[in-house]
Amino acid sequence: MFQNFRLAMTWLHTWFGLALGFVLMVVFFFGALSVFDREIDRWAIPQSRFAPQPMPSFDKVLRPVFESMQPTKESIERMKDKVDGPMPERFDTVRRWGAYTTHRDPVLGLFAGYVVPNAKDPEDGVWGNRTIDPRTGAALPDDRLKVGSRFFYPLHYSLNFHWKNLGTWIVGFAALMMLVALASGVVMHRKIFREFFTFRPRKTTQRSALDLHNMTGVVALPFHFFFAFTGLVIFAGIYFPVSHTQLEPLHELHEKIEAQETGLPHDRAGVAAPLASVDAMVAEAQRRWAAQGMAGEVGFLALQHVGDANGYVSIYRAGTDRIALVGNGIHFKASTGELLREDPPKSAVDGVNEFLTGLHLQHFRHWLLRWFYVLGGLAGCVCIATGFLFFVEKRKKQHARAGSQGARVVDALAVTTVTGMLIAALGILIANRLLPEALPAGWPPRGDLEQYAFWGAWVLAMAHAFWRSAPVAQGRMAPAWREQCWAIATMAVAAVLLNWVTTGDHLLKTLGAGYWPVAGVDLFILTGAALAVVAARKLGRRARVVPAVRIAEAAHA
Amino acid sequence: MRDALLLAAAVLAATAGMGWLALAMDVHWEQVRGADPLAPSTARLLRALGALGLAASLALCLAVDHASMASLVWVMALAAAALAVAFTLTWRPRWLGPLVAWRGLARSVK
Numbered sequence: 001m002f003q004n005f006r007l008a009m010t011w012l013h014t015w016f017g018l019a020l021g022f023v024l025m026v027v028f029f030f031g032a033l034s035v036f037d038r039e040i041d042r043w044a045i046p047q048s049r050f051a052p053q054p055m056p057s058f059d060k061v062l063r064p065v066f067e068s069m070q071p072t073k074e075s076i077e078r079m080k081d082k083v084d085g086p087m088p089e090r091f092d093t094v095r096r097w098g099a100y101t102t103h104r105d106p107v108l109g110l111f112a113g114y115v116v117p118n119a120k121d122p123e124d125g126v127w128g129n130r131t132i133d134p135r136t137g138a139a140l141p142d143d144r145l146k147v148g149s150r151f152f153y154p155l156h157y158s159l160n161f162h163w164k165n166l167g168t169w170i171v172g173f174a175a176l177m178m179l180v181a182l183a184s185g186v187v188m189h190r191k192i193f194r195e196f197f198t199f200r201p202r203k204t205t206q207r208s209a210l211d212l213h214n215m216t217g218v219v220a221l222p223f224h225f226f227f228a229f230t231g232l233v234i235f236a237g238i239y240f241p242v243s244h245t246q247l248e249p250l251h252e253l254h255e256k257i258e259a260q261e262t263g264l265p266h267d268r269a270g271v272a273a274p275l276a277s278v279d280a281m282v283a284e285a286q287r288r289w290a291a292q293g294m295a296g297e298v299g300f301l302a303l304q305h306v307g308d309a310n311g312y313v314s315i316y317r318a319g320t321d322r323i324a325l326v327g328n329g330i331h332f333k334a335s336t337g338e339l340l341r342e343d344p345p346k347s348a349v350d351g352v353n354e355f356l357t358g359l360h361l362q363h364f365r366h367w368l369l370r371w372f373y374v375l376g377g378l379a380g381c382v383c384i385a386t387g388f389l390f391f392v393e394k395r396k397k398q399h400a401r402a403g404s405q406g407a408r409v410v411d412a413l414a415v416t417t418v419t420g421m422l423i424a425a426l427g428i429l430i431a432n433r434l435l436p437e438a439l440p441a442g443w444p445p446r447g448d449l450e451q452y453a454f455w456g457a458w459v460l461a462m463a464h465a466f467w468r469s470a471p472v473a474q475g476r477m478a479p480a481w482r483e484q485c486w487a488i489a490t491m492a493v494a495a496v497l498l499n500w501v502t503t504g505d506h507l508l509k510t511l512g513a514g515y516w517p518v519a520g521v522d523l524f525i526l527t528g529a530a531l532a533v534v535a536a537r538k539l540g541r542r543a544r545v546v547p548a549v550r551i552a553e554a555a556h557a
Numbered sequence: 558m559r560d561a562l563l564l565a566a567a568v569l570a571a572t573a574g575m576g577w578l579a580l581a582m583d584v585h586w587e588q589v590r591g592a593d594p595l596a597p598s599t600a601r602l603l604r605a606l607g608a609l610g611l612a613a614s615l616a617l618c619l620a621v622d623h624a625s626m627a628s629l630v631w632v633m634a635l636a637a638a639a640l641a642v643a644f645t646l647t648w649r650p651r652w653l654g655p656l657v658a659w660r661g662l663a664r665s666v667k
Contacts, residue, residue, distance in 0.1 A: 197575075197639065198643070215640070223636060323626055369629060372633030372634065
């Protein structure tokens, strides 16, 4: 079919790159934003703009909150078909309480899992969650969308398309194909070392696009490779659900054996028991970490089989100075506070797995590395965007002569995914600041409206991209690129101004106070605005020069 | 503060290392030094300096963080340094002149 291996690789790289580039663009860009998801949450929820807090006292703060929690309506709704008989009004048998925090979280997220009586599968359950101010235990309004950690972050790995996990599958396939694209790209690239540092913006658009495509791809190759690969490792459980399909009995057996080995009960005893002081257990865990030379804060606190004689408390250290997420788990008997188990050092395989997942999920404390990750993600975006440009530039003259619309359609889709995506992201931030604090009765929840603004802005950008791309079919550049750059610049400035007007937090104030989460987001948006202006002006100049050249050419002919 | 300075030094070392590696290539040498020809012995020296710069960067990263984290910081620092050098060569090639300061001022730059 192909004359040689290199041509086969070129075909693979071109067409899979084009088809999945649209998905990968979203994955890369929102992945880069997710590095600062907690900070974007602060920007979007002004009530949460205070300093990060350590895990609060369980006995004084968390316990009353947990005891007042109930499963969410959606969770109960999902469970309805999975029980024999009616659902109970209240859920009082708690399977698990958990609280997770990092060194970047001012607010604390809590979750609770409940046993459902008469469930067809006794392992099934319903879930509740709540976000609190850990200084007081007061609940934050639950219709506020955590734009960073609950919208941009899941968009990064699932496209927020949850039906049958399809979004996660699409992203996984795209990641797999990205590994293929990286390998085939290296095969195609004739001058990988000779042109390592080469970018020639004054040559043709096609040449400079290819320069930038090669450079951002090659220079950040380790980053691209590791993130695609570790992303697949994280979701391996979804892509290869063997333990819950083919190997279900084995999985169950494994859990029981593990429970025997660790001494941590797998099931409830069915005998009620009181809860000893969890604060004392936390103090003991911290004493033990310190004794091992690893003094640290609590990252994850979980209570299993609450109120039962088999209940136990697990305390994990926050992994701020390691790549691995949380670790050094210490487990206590809930009713007495007696030490049940201290997790042994990780085996080599677990260590590698935790390194790979931790590398990607990055909950550690290292601001330079976080910014390097943003850089890597944005380099990936540039690589994909210039890949689109190269595709279009290479073909548009030929398509124009043949009267084909192919290049135009690809160009319009590229505008939609590159500049249109930025317009959508700014759309949700602007909606977040523009919507009133309390919505009139009968309106959808505030967080839902913010998401509609995101998708609405994106659809408008797409319509504009298709409308304003006609010149591509004649072999010229689409004005849509330039116009959307201006839209980005305007919206970015508007978002920062709206943040100032609605919260009073302008840059001088946040910078003066050293409140980096909000100052950083504002500065990042303004940098984006400046780059958009530069890009729009350059495109404008090019659009004016090209017709002049054309007239000159015509005069010579 | 000490950590921040060491990391800054690590990024600088990586950038200098990448700069030397770029200068060891004819095209980029010419961008920076103009007509001054690149002798093979100079190219070898530049490559050695480049490797040394990258190694120094790794050592500095290891001095700050646990090895697992330091290796990631280093790999990403290399990527950032390569981008910085490439864009400097595109728009301000003369800025890399100080990396070969011992050769004196370029005699002519086109």
